[in-house]
Amino acid sequence: MSKKVKINAAILIIGNEILSGRTQDTNTSTLASWLNSIGVQVGEVRVIPDIEKEIIDTVNLLRKKYNYVFTTGGIGPTHDDITASSISKAFGLSYEIHKEAFKILEEYYKPGEFTEGRQKMTWMPSKANLILNPTSGAPGFNIENVFCLPGVPSILKSMLGGLKHKIIGGEPIKSLTISLRTVESEIASSLAKVQENNDDVEIGSYPFFHAGKLGVSIVIRSDDQSKIDICNTQILEFVNKKNIEVVNR
Amino acid sequence: MSKKVKINAAILIIGNEILSGRTQDTNTSTLASWLNSIGVQVGEVRVIPDIEKEIIDTVNLLRKKYNYVFTTGGIGPTHDDITASSISKAFGLSYEIHKEAFKILEEYYKPGEFTEGRQKMTWMPSKANLILNPTSGAPGFNIENVFCLPGVPSILKSMLGGLKHKIIGGEPIKSLTISLRTVESEIASSLAKVQENNDDVEIGSYPFFHAGKLGVSIVIRSDDQSKIDICNTQILEFVNKKNIEVVNR
Numbered sequence: 367m368s369k370k371v372k373i374n375a376a377i378l379i380i381g382n383e384i385l386s387g388r389t390q391d392t393n394t395s396t397l398a399s400w401l402n403s404i405g406v407q408v409g410e411v412r413v414i415p416d417i418e419k420e421i422i423d424t425v426n427l428l429r430k431k432y433n434y435v436f437t438t439g440g441i442g443p444t445h446d447d448i449t450a451s452s453i454s455k456a457f458g459l460s461y462e463i464h465k466e467a468f469k470i471l472e473e474y475y476k477p478g479e480f481t482e483g484r485q486k487m488t489w490m491p492s493k494a495n496l497i498l499n500p501t502s503g504a505p506g507f508n509i510e511n512v513f514c515l516p517g518v519p520s521i522l523k524s525m526l527g528g529l530k531h532k533i534i535g536g537e538p539i540k541s542l543t544i545s546l547r548t549v550e551s552e553i554a555s556s557l558a559k560v561q562e563n564n565d566d567v568e569i570g571s572y573p574f575f576h577a578g579k580l581g582v583s584i585v586i587r588s589d590d591q592s593k594i595d596i597c598n599t600q601i602l603e604f605v606n607k608k609n610i611e612v613v614n615r
Numbered sequence: 616m617s618k619k620v621k622i623n624a625a626i627l628i629i630g631n632e633i634l635s636g637r638t639q640d641t642n643t644s645t646l647a648s649w650l651n652s653i654g655v656q657v658g659e660v661r662v663i664p665d666i667e668k669e670i671i672d673t674v675n676l677l678r679k680k681y682n683y684v685f686t687t688g689g690i691g692p693t694h695d696d697i698t699a700s701s702i703s704k705a706f707g708l709s710y711e712i713h714k715e716a717f718k719i720l721e722e723y724y725k726p727g728e729f730t731e732g733r734q735k736m737t738w739m740p741s742k743a744n745l746i747l748n749p750t751s752g753a754p755g756f757n758i759e760n761v762f763c764l765p766g767v768p769s770i771l772k773s774m775l776g777g778l779k780h781k782i783i784g785g786e787p788i789k790s791l792t793i794s795l796r797t798v799e800s801e802i803a804s805s806l807a808k809v810q811e812n813n814d815d816v817e818i819g820s821y822p823f824f825h826a827g828k829l830g831v832s833i834v835i836r837s838d839d840q841s842k843i844d845i846c847n848t849q850i851l852e853f854v855n856k857k858n859i860e861v862v863n864r
Contacts, residue, residue: 382819385657386790387648388834389821392639394662399636408634413643413660416819443800444820445807483800518822541635551692551732558694570631570665571693572638573767585637 373406373536375434378424379413380449381517392519393438400526405535405589406434416440421452429456429512434533439517441506443483449514450507454491457509464490467505474503498528508532537589542598544584547611549573553582556604560597567593581613622655622785624683627673628662629698630766641768642687649775654784654838655683665689670701678705678761683782688766690755692732698763699756703740706758713739716754723752747777757781786838791847793833796860798822802831805853809846816842830862 377397383389391413398408409432414420421440428435440449454461467488472480487504497506497513501524506515513529515522546553550573561569568587573580586597605612626646632638640662647657658681663669670689677684689698703710716737721729736753746755746762750773755764762778764771795802799822810818817836822829835846854861 379660382817382836383821383834384643385647385660386651386788386834386836387644387646387657388790390641390644394633395636395639397636398634402635408636409664411628411634411660411662415658442820442822443803445803445810446819481800483803486800486803520824539635541637551730551735554692554694554732554735561694568631570695571691572632573691575769585632585635587631587635 371536373433373534374409375401375406375436376428376432377408377411378428378435378437379411379439379517380416380421380437381413381439382415382446384413385415393515393517393522396519396523396526397436397438401436401533401535402539404530404533405538406533407536407539416446416448418448418452418455421449422456425453425456425512429510433511435512437512437514438522441487441504441514441516443486447486450490453509453512453514456512457491459491459493459509461489462492463488464494464496464507467496467507470496470498470505471503495532497525497532500524500528539587539589540591540594541585541587542594544586544598544601544605545574545613546582546584546605547579547613548582548608549580550582552608553584553604553610556608557584557601560600560604563600564593564597567597569597620785622682622783623658624650624655624685625658625677625681626660627677627684627686628660628688628766629665629670629686630662630688631664631695633662634664642764642766642771645768645772645775646685646687650685650782650784651788653779653782654787655782656785656788665695665697667697667701667704670698671705674702674705674761678759682760684761686761686763687771690736690753690763690765692735696735699739702758702761702763705761706740708740708742708758710738711741712737713743713745713756715745716756719745719747719754720752744781746774746781749773749777788836788838789840789843790834790836791843793835793847793850793854794823794862795831795833795854796828796862797831797857798829799831801857802833802853802859805857806833806850809849809853812849813842813846816846818846 384391440447451461490507491509494507499505501521570585572583586594633640689696700710739756743756748754750770819834821832835843
């Protein structure tokens with residue numbers, strides 16, 4: 367069997383509106399779920415303000431540490447949209463009109479409506495590759511392993527399909543959830559033993575409260591289904607022994 | 616007028632379930648809104664996995680960089696709850712039973728139900744101060760400027776009241792939102808001028824789509840209400856000149 371390649375990524379959310387609590391970020395879970403499904407494990411998420419130096423420093427750190435970096439936010443037409451210019455500086459590239467992006471938006475808008483503000487959205491690092499936007503025209507872009515996406519969740523989601531062929535993932539990460547009618551402390555020591563016996567599998571325990579009843583979801587994650595199955599068997603063994611009800615699977 | 620003190624904080628979300636996309640984090644917006652209301656500006660958010668070294672390194676970096684650090688997650692009874700032991704190592708403190716926490720949980724649970732798993736929740740860095748938990752008994756804790764809270768959003772929320780007196784905030788950050796029936800590109804250059812004229816005020820522009828109609832919310836933030844008022848006046852000036860409808864305030 368060939369050695370499995372682990373591919374990882376960082377997500378960088380750029381935007382004061384998340385740090386002020388005004389906006390609830392949902393792009394992290396959208397991107398993380400999608401990345402996991404194509405075999406890319408998210409190692410870290412950071413949320414930083416719309417400050418040039420922070421964007422430059424963070425991008426330069428993360429792009430060396432991870433196979434991929436996905437940024438969201440800051441690529442619109444207003445003064446606080448500084449992601450594209452900051453990324454240009456991070457890579458030491460000039461910040462200029464992207465001809466293909468210009469052509470796309472020129473055709474997208476009605477004559478006379480392709481204003482200066484909208485033209486700003488075609489300014490990118492030189493040599494950027496476009497990520498097409500089927501929702502609202504203005505493309506995202508990537509430079510090397512850094513992919514810049516918009517902050518509006520519905521637009522971001524619509525761009526993932528066109529992005530998929532640019533990402534080379536590893537073995538998709540599989541997961542199995544076992545939901546139990548119990549509390550965490552009841553199963554903690556037995557579950558810890560299963561984790562010890564299977565230290566290359568990620569086993570998480572998450573309490574839930576649903577329809578007036580407490581429960582615990584155990585999540586087993588690995589890129590190897592047979593390892594998940596082994597943990598599942600070991601967990602069901604102690605669950606049966608303790609007479610704990612399995613709620614669903 | 617006395618010089619205003621800026622107080623900042625970082626939020627550190629600890630948990631594989633956020634990085635896998637399985638769980639949508641809501642604690643960031645809860646904490647950020649609350650911190651802003653008491654005059655603490657959130658400078659950065661990080662989400663990291665349940666890995667001891669990552670927790671130690673990140674906590675040690677953030678606690679030096681910010682006035683406060685708030686962690687969420689990893690203080691429950693199961694094997695993947697390693698926040699308390701990792702924070703102990705980060706501070707070079709021993710990880711031991713906290714007598715007061717032990718007493719609280721001993722009284723909280725029925726006789727015989729204070730199991731080994733539950734007793735794990737009383738293990739903390741020595742010298743930890745408790746953060747009381749009115750929902751489910753098990754307290755959070757703080758060491759110096761690092762405050763450790765649970766990951767379950769409803770429990771976290773219920774603990775903020777008891778935490779407030781431990782945080783010394785600066786001037787509360789005030790904000791004003793002006794919602795317009797327009798698109799960003801229509802106002803981008805005028806808004807940029809207002810930002811240039813008021814470079815110590817944070818002005819953000821956020822497109823929205825509500826009830827079938829597009830709009831833009833402009834958010835003005837400062838700890839000085841008079842500066843917000845000045846920006847408001849300047850924005851309404853160009854809004855009126857352009858005949859843009861103000862949707863609400």
